[in-house]
Amino acid sequence: MGRHTLEYPKTSDNTVRRHNERATYALSTIHRLINASPIIDVAFNTPDSPFPAVLPMIGQMGSFDRPSADIGDPQDLYIHGYVSARMFNVTKAATTDDQKEEEKGLPVTISASHVDALILATSGFNHSYNYRSVVLFGYATLVEDEEEKKYALEVITNGIVPERWQKTRQPPTKAEMTSTSVLKVRITSGSAKIRDGGVLDDKHDLQNEEAQNSVWTGVLPIYSSVGEPIPTSYNKVEVPSNISDFVKDYNKENKEYALEAAKK
């Protein structure tokens, strides 16, 4: 509130050209979308193929140097997921001493999308989705510092279910820490694109009586839900409030967002 809204600079990578009225460069919106995405796609180039490699991974925004950073502040993206030998090698090779400090690491493009509604118009042409998509660009390096790795794992785990890290068996074992890789992406730019609202039909279709008498037009809202928690056969613990609250909040927020977006 009252704070200046930070935006990513527009570059040739992140500038939205089509439907640019749907674009936003605000860090807060972009970071929130990333944090709300259970899976993010990580794309990078490999020297031996014309096809970018794309791996689905799990990530959350965070700042090890300033853990209290606001969601709208500059942050890093911490990614957990198996760092393949190939990705590891490409990252290592991309991080050389003679690089400019700000370009150290593997150039990666991060993307995620949410579909909030199907928009069914009179013409096939005017069909659309309500959606929120986000893309981030940056340089990925392996997190080698033990404390930073722990910080990242906590942020990532709590990004899935709030407070989950504190409620698991602690501390992680030496073997667990060694066999877990975390990547840190220093963000250089990003953008988000959001479409909400209802059907936008052309005037000639609205005046086409035959079409209006035969085509159903409207919005089909889409939202993700979490079902009843299914305990393991050996679980001895009541569903704790952080999980039951998460389920309730998740279901409420996702459905409300989709329904509200459809009305805009």
Place this chain on the structure above:
Amino acid sequence: MGRHTLEYPKTSDNTVRRHNERATYALSTIHRLINASPIIDVAFNTPDSPFPAVLPMIGQMGSFDRPSADIGDPQDLYIHGYVSARMFNVTKAATTDDQKEEEKGLPVTISASHVDALILATSGFNHSYNYRSVVLFGYATLVEDEEEKKYALEVITNGIVPERWQKTRQPPTKAEMTSTSVLKVRITSGSAKIRDGGVLDDKHDLQNEEAQNSVWTGVLPIYSSVGEPIPTSYNKVEVPSNISDFVKDYNKENKEYALEAAKK
């Protein structure tokens, strides 16, 4: 039934190295996953940036030459979405006469993921998702043939809601056809990765009484739902059966899949 299951050849691009017991190369599984994804990510290289460009687009598998092709047969991927000036130019530049026929077009990597459950284990380390992710590699070219473009738009529209194309205002106008771009991706390889089942805890955690007395372990199934259809203010038509059936089937299938996968 009784048919031979076709698989994509394993290449350095598509071979799953980590958790390869979760991998499948079957065309039928891969094509079904693509068709069930409302948004697919299209990644490609641009000559002027170290970062792959990634665009969220809409696509469906199809075969213009053999429209009756089975889902497990070789098919092309048709993509609709705004083909940016940049992508258009890169595609054009990537399609030269002296290229080998099978490498004409822009090399693209297509990816999509579905999250089916959060797997909450005793340790942070053993947390996981049930998920289905898919990746396809191929060469994209612009569809110039008018009939093929119409075929692709029909396949793509009906991929969103069955029979929708036939139930919209027909035919598309000349202007609509001209301002719509469709890409056809000739697939060279692909793979899918599927995780289902419940929590997999380590023995030492199962024997850790303190942990078992304090950590809730289990599965939170996740599934996407379609809400009640919201008609436009000017809609004059009852919700047709293709839409009401779609909503019913979508909700039933997604929820059932997530719950069944959790039990495996």
